[in-house]
Amino acid sequence: MTDRAAPDDASGATAPRRLSTRETAERLGVKPETVYAYVSRGQLSSTRAPGGRGSTFDAAEVDALARRTGRREPPPAPGDLVFRTGITLIENDRYYFRGVDATELAREYAYEEVAEWLWSGELRPGVRFTAPDEALAAARGAVDALPAHSSPTDRLRVAVIAAASADPFRFDLSRESVLAGARSLVPTLVGALPPAAGGAMEGARERPEEREAGLARQLWSKLTARPADAPFVTALDGALALLIDHDLAASTLAARVAASAHAHPYAVVSAGLGVLEGPLHGAASGLVHRMLAEVLERGSAVPVVADHLRAGRRVPGLGHRLYKSEDPRAQALFALLARVPQAAGALAAARDVVATTARHTPLPANVDLALAVLSVSSGMAAEAGETVFAVSRTAGWIAHALEEYGERPLRMRPSGQYCGPRPPQPLPAADDLSRRSAP
Structure with a gap:
């Protein structure tokens, strides 16, 4: 948005910049009617525009009001799809989680610790996620019923649905309930995947002590038959932490749209998985x-x-x-x-x-x-990267869902630009309908 400066006066000084009502509303993030409410309450002064059409406002005064009302940045350009978020910033060839360099977080902390930071801005050293027995059994049963050729993403989608059916509190969108569900969902997804073909655990499930290990160690045996090697597992853990979020990628936008409709967190993750499988994204x-x-x-x-x-x-x-x-x-x-x-x-x-x-x-x-x-x-299958991506990004989708639950519901409602025949059109004849339905 360009501020319009008034012409210089006879002394050579430049008059204060003036904004139209529309520009003022955009800068304040309000409707034009609210701008005039500010004027009536004495919070903003206006001047009749030349020719008597509309009012203009002092840009500096508008910016001061914006600061007082919490608006701290200019609005997006018209037509841009932009959401205010405090999760991830991508800037100057770096990216940051809640203001902290994401690569440094991934180097110093495990995936679960980074997830907690993303969700709350608080660090919980040593935190581990555990899958509830009932949700894990439901997810495994659903995954085991799939055809052998099913892709890892097929299995993850089915596991999410099964885990949701086992959670009677999934419709509780309070922060505490959503986070409790997230901490159990991520390990449930990993636990539902079958062990890698040829591995020591093929045809069996992990030992109880494996379920107490970090998520990267649990995921390792689902991706490769090779024994877990500490440097490799550290690299896998780093990959999980690095991929956890990346601003409004396509799958994250889908997750936020679902959350805007107050879909429960499992449905939010399902929406993200559906987009992630595209060949231009996770695949x-x-x-x-x-x-x-x-x-x-x-x-x-x-x-x-x-x-x-x-x-x-x-x-x-x-x-x-x-x-x-x-x-x-x-x-x-x-x-x-x-x-x-x-x-x-x-x-x-x-x-x-x-x-x-x-x-x-x-x-x-x-x-x-x-x-x-x-x-x-590491001898993983070609689809392993997609699995790592999906498991990791699940925590990111939950973080965005938590933000979106706090926004006005259903705010993402674009209007279609209709390009079909203009009405009124004649009612189709019966023979036309039969021809259209014929194979």
Whole structure:
């Protein structure tokens, strides 16, 4: 929004900037009628606009009122879809959770601790999430009934629904109830997944002591048959913490729309999972996994990148619309993987992809490439990155739901721009209807 300065007077001084009623309302975040209510109460002064059409307002006086009423930033440009949030800030190629560098949080704290910080702004060192027996049994039963070829996201969606059916308090949207449900839902999702094929636990469930371990350790055996290795589990824990939220990504927007309708938290997570499965969102890491595996098989990124370019496909795992340089999540996860000897080959292959592509177009790595290094080097399936993404982001969706429950319900109601035939149209004849319904 541009402030309009009045023309200079004869002395050369510039008159105070004046705002229209509409601009004043936007800056204050209120309706135009409320602006005139401020005037009638003496909180704001107005001047009749030249020609007698409407009023104008002193911009400095409006800004002072905005500060007093709690409006601390200018409104979004008309047409932008922007929500006020205190969860994640992305700025200057970094991102922050409640003002704290997210990569530092992920380096110092476990996923559960970062989730608690995201939800409340309070740190709970050593916190562990535990799945209730009834919810876990319901989720496992539902997941076990799925066809063997079901994807991990299919299983997670079914597990959420089953867990919801086992929670009679799911419609209680108080903060305490939502957080209690969230602390049980995340481990229930992990516990409902079957152990990785070929692993020591295949065909069985984890031992009781495993359920008391951190979430990353519980998830490890669901993603790979290899024994848990401390540096690898630390890297997985870091990936979970790094991916927990990323402002209003597509799945998070879907979660907030559901929360705006006061859907319970399980339904909010279901909405997020539905969007996450798209190939342009959570499923993107699987494409990178396959590409990286091919680079390792062929011994060089050159032929693999060339094949992508020849086919007119973008090279996956590179570039991000919110970052000019390397995705900070990728930087942090690469640093964790550099401490894992078994990841050295996949890490070198990823750097080869970046360097080879830079000959054509310089594009830095994004987090999907780092996730692929983790999944390829640890013997995980191509879909493992999507599972990590979904489990991690569940806590982020809950954080946004908590914010949205405090807003005016159903505030996200855009209007469609109708482009069909203008009414009145004649009523369709019966033979027209029969032709339309014919196979």
